[in-house]
Amino acid sequence: MVAINAFFDCRLPLEERFRLIQRAGFGCVTLEWRKEEGEAAFRRQPELARALHLHIANAHAHYDQTDRLWEEGPEGERALAYFLRRIEDCAQHEIPVMVLHAYHGPWPARDDPARRKLRRPRVYPTEREPASAVGLARFLTMAERAETLGLTLALENIFLGEVTARTTWLLEQLPQIGLCYDSGHHHCRREGTADLLRRFGPRLAALHLHDNHGRPMYDEHLLPFDGTIDWPAQMRTIAQTGYRGPTALELHQEWGYPNTGPEELLALAYERAQWLEGLRTEVIE
Numbered sequence: 556m557v558a559i560n561a562f563f564d565c566r567l568p569l570e571e572r573f574r575l576i577q578r579a580g581f582g583c584v585t586l587e588w589r590k591e592e593g594e595a596a597f598r599r600q601p602e603l604a605r606a607l608h609l610h611i612a613n614a615h616a617h618y619d620q621t622d623r624l625w626e627e628g629p630e631g632e633r634a635l636a637y638f639l640r641r642i643e644d645c646a647q648h649e650i651p652v653m654v655l656h657a658y659h660g661p662w663p664a665r666d667d668p669a670r671r672k673l674r675r676p677r678v679y680p681t682e683r684e685p686a687s688a689v690g691l692a693r694f695l696t697m698a699e700r701a702e703t704l705g706l707t708l709a710l711e712n713i714f715l716g717e718v719t720a721r722t723t724w725l726l727e728q729l730p731q732i733g734l735c736y737d738s739g740h741h742h743c744r745r746e747g748t749a750d751l752l753r754r755f756g757p758r759l760a761a762l763h764l765h766d767n768h769g770r771p772m773y774d775e776h777l778l779p780f781d782g783t784i785d786w787p788a789q790m791r792t793i794a795q796t797g798y799r800g801p802t803a804l805e806l807h808q809e810w811g812y813p814n815t816g817p818e819e820l821l822a823l824a825y826e827r828a829q830w831l832e833g834l835r836t837e838v839i840e
Contacts (some may be wrong), residue, residue: 557828558583558803581823601648613652625690631661646704698731709733714744733760756796761806794838
């Protein structure tokens with residue numbers, strides 16, 4: 556089965572996005588809490604998907620409060636309560652996987668020229684000491700709550716140095732947590748994530764597949780085969796992990812295809828997703 560993110564073009568109304576996704580041939584979607592749209596809009600997403608007979612692969616929790624999880628005190632506890640509510644939302648809507656960032660960090664704004672011009676990933680001093688007992692305890696609480704409710708908490712690999720360190724550390728410490736593998740982020744920071752699938756592949760719970768040209772901090776979210784990722788090798792590695800979930804793309808139309816209409820982009824996306832699914836199936840068979 557092939558999937559695409561429901562937020563591929565946030566300029567469109569929710570209802571139109573889901574209709575276009577279903578019309579393009581996709582049988583599955585991934586969801587996201589969008590801060591600008593509010594929680595009520597998120598709760599409409601599962602209803603819209605199921606009305607169109609679209610399976611839901613996972614939901615991505617918003618990332619702007621993840622930093623608080625590592626802090627002592629009431630702010631950290633409020634962040635934990637927020638993410639526990641999101642886990643309960645997933646359980647209520649029968650969403651099997653919730654994707655979360657281990658950390659967000661001082662992320663350059665999307666329109667900040669520095670984000671596009673950096674020649675190497677930022678490395679923060681705290682990368683040498685990437686985690687804390689309070690953060691570990693909170694992620695354990697979330698993982699156990701998810702497990703109790705019958706779903707998986709999955710951490711996504713990000714190309715920023717400190718996030719990579721914390722993600723790897725948490726995966727090492729907490730076997731209850733799964734991996735959400737993002738091919739584009741991996742390609743932007745190969746030295747930090749090259750062994751993720753080798754080390755944690757049996758825990759692979761979600762995919763974010765998209766392409767780029769391998770430049771640090773240049774997360775383009777292109778269609779597969781429009782960048783420089785070796786997709787036959789990539790899909791072979793994914794297939795060898797034993798992952799059986801959907802082949803899921805994560806695109807952002809306004810980043811890489813601002814002059815392409817949504818119907819045309821989705822038609823191309825469906826074609827490329829099927830191509831990836833075929834590469835993956837060859838290995839499984």
